[in-house]
Amino acid sequence: MDEQKNQQIAQQVERWDVFARLMPTVFLVITTILIVFGLIDFETAFYVGLLGFAITAVVWWWWAIFTIKYLVITLNRASKNLGEVNREVKIVITELEALKNES
Amino acid sequence: MNLKQYTILKAATNVISGFSMVTLICLGVAYLSFKNAFVFQDIKIEITNNPITQEKDIEFAMIGSKKFECNSTEVYGVAYAEDGSHSHMLDAFTKQYIRNTRPGEEVPNSWSMEVPADIRHGGRYRVSMTGEFICNYLIFTQHKSQTFDNILLIVEPRNK
Numbered sequence: 001m002d003e004q005k006n007q008q009i010a011q012q013v014e015r016w017d018v019f020a021r022l023m024p025t026v027f028l029v030i031t032t033i034l035i036v037f038g039l040i041d042f043e044t045a046f047y048v049g050l051l052g053f054a055i056t057a058v059v060w061w062w063w064a065i066f067t068i069k070y071l072v073i074t075l076n077r078a079s080k081n082l083g084e085v086n087r088e089v090k091i092v093i094t095e096l097e098a099l100k101n102e103s
Numbered sequence: 104m105n106l107k108q109y110t111i112l113k114a115a116t117n118v119i120s121g122f123s124m125v126t127l128i129c130l131g132v133a134y135l136s137f138k139n140a141f142v143f144q145d146i147k148i149e150i151t152n153n154p155i156t157q158e159k160d161i162e163f164a165m166i167g168s169k170k171f172e173c174n175s176t177e178v179y180g181v182a183y184a185e186d187g188s189h190s191h192m193l194d195a196f197t198k199q200y201i202r203n204t205r206p207g208e209e210v211p212n213s214w215s216m217e218v219p220a221d222i223r224h225g226g227r228y229r230v231s232m233t234g235e236f237i238c239n240y241l242i243f244t245q246h247k248s249q250t251f252d253n254i255l256l257i258v259e260p261r262n263k
Contacts (some may be wrong), residue, residue, distance in 0.1 A: 021116040024123035042243055046134055049127060 002074065008069055016060070027052065132244075137240040142249045144165035145209065148232055154225075154257035160197045160215040161256065163232070169206045173238040173247065180216065182228040182256055187231065191219040218258060225260040229253050 031045040040048075104110070106117045146167030153162055178200065180193035193216045200214035 008161050021113075021120045024127060025116075028123045028127060029240075042134060046131060049131065 005070065006074075012063070012067070016063075018031070019056075023052075023056075110241050117158075133241060134243055137171065137238070137243050138245055140170055142171075142173050142234065142236050142238065143169055146249075146251060148251045148254055150230070150256055151213075153255060154259050155218055156259050159262065160217055161193070162215045163199075163200075163213060163254075165200075165212045166209055168209045169204060170204055171238045171240045172203075173236040174203045175200075175234050175236050177235040178214075178232070180230050180232045182219075182230045183247075185227045185229060191222055191228070193217075193219065197217075200208055218261070223261050224260050225258040228256040229260065230256045 027049060031040070031049070034040045035042060035045060119144065134218050144167065146165070148163060148165045150161055151164045152159060152162045182191045182193055195217040196214055198213070198215035201210070201212050204210040204212060225254050229252070231252045232251055232254065233248065236247045236249070238247050
């Protein structure tokens with residue numbers, strides 16, 4: 001389950017990366033063509049860009065919050081498990097030392 | 104595609120994306136600044152021949168500076184009686200104004216307008232002059248409107 005979720009997050013990060021690299025250029029080229037051919041004016045392009053920027057910011061913000069929450073939970077669980085392993089190793093060492101002393 | 108090509112492609116798209124973003128932000132900020140700017144700054148309009156005597160026209164003088172290239176498409180005034188009872192449209196020019204003054208420096212402008220025929224009894228008025236403009240800045244074109252209020256107009260009673 002964790003492995004699947006981790007893979008999902010890695011894929012989402014990759015998608016955000018591609019989106020961030022392509023979207024500004026794609027938007028700039030498309031709006032320039034539309035403005036040059038007189039299909040839209042600069043004001044329309046400006047408000048569409050502003051809307052796209054706002055939607056991206058909100059979606060990214062919530063995605064980041066949920067992803068960070070998931071990472072913190074995973075980190076806590078890993079830390080807790082490591083603590084348990086540490087405790088068990090200490091018990092084993094104590095028992096081994098006891099056995100050694102007996103012999 | 105091998106790893107080296109992939110790395111180069113990724114770096115190139117990062118750079119192009121960065122430049123695109125900077126271009127979009129600069130254009131957006133320039134557009135907002137242009138859209139919200141007034142046509143005239145440090146503007147002053149007054150009537151220079153108060154009170155308006157018989158057969159005289161209303162002479163306006165204006166001084167102000169423009170930040171952008173703006174061409175006026177329509178200019179008109181409304182004279183409001185000081186007691187608020189009535190108003191008159193001023194739209195008949197007897198002497199034209201300069202349509203496209205230079206941007207960036209204070210250029211004096213003047214024009215004359217006919218006293219409306221229905222101001223027979225004369226009186227004190229407050230004039231609002233409104234200008235409609237088409238302004239250009241970089242790649243932007245914008246319709247703008249600016250009004251200058253509260254210009255004192257005193258008209259003496261007319262004979263006809």
